[in-house]
């Protein structure tokens with residue numbers, strides 16, 4: 001008798017598994033996918049998997065963000081690209097002094113229903129293992145932060161993320177909707193490294209020189225893994241009535257990672 005073993009994953013309706021078989025780590029297609037992501041990361045500091053989410057999952061996440069819109073927390077802040085106290089001792093147009101503007105609305109993890117497609121995907125060990133494999137890490141853990149582990153970010157008219165380097169070594173995003181105009185993801189791969197801050201290069205970008213800037217495509221359904229600690233990046237101001245909507249999925253190399261209460265207050269308007 002032939003017994004067919006079916007492995008069902010709680011997210012099989014969420015990901016285009018024929019194109020991106022993250023549920024079958026034993027297959028050569030899986031290894032090839034991981035290798036192609038690693039190649040992209042090495043060559044451009046970002047791996048982008050276009051069409052990763054199914055159209056139904058994208059539509060459900062947009063609907064979810066609409067339902068939760070009035071519970072989104074609007075944050076609005078000025079900051080340097082390093083998120084440190086501004087320091088103009090080396091001049092007012094030094095990267096340590098120049099202020100950037102960031103404003104967006106954040107829908108916290110604890111507001112997103114357990115049945116929401118990308119929440120089911122985020123909570124699967126398959127995705128966590130896949131992201132670890134892409135980054136060449138032996139293991140990764142999902143964030144333990146009840147609000148920040150997975151959030152939906154809504155960029156309405158005038159919202160933006162100013163130029164910055166991430167505090168974390170890498171970031172993972174999932175795109176749901178693009179705005180009519182603006183909302184572009186501008187990226188400067190490898191602009192600094194652990195040995196060299198490259199202040200002249202950073203300053204050029206901040207003063208408007210486009211030479212080092214790559215504008216990355218952000219089509220709905222794209223999974224992006226990027227090294228934002230060494231790449232200066234931003235989201236340009238959105239204009240028009242249609243918001244840009246995406247999620248940031250948070251991982252760490254140690255279990256139990258949480259935001260500090262002050263940072264929770266800033267992005268979600270409360271502490272957990």
Ligand SMILES: O=C(O)CCC(=O)C(=O)O
Nearest residue numbers: 166173185233235246248
């Ligand atoms: O929204 C994006 O595409 C980028 C998000 C980002 O850079 C961040 O959350 O630090």
Ligand SMILES: [Fe+2]
Nearest residue numbers: 165166228233
């Ligand atoms: Fe970032």
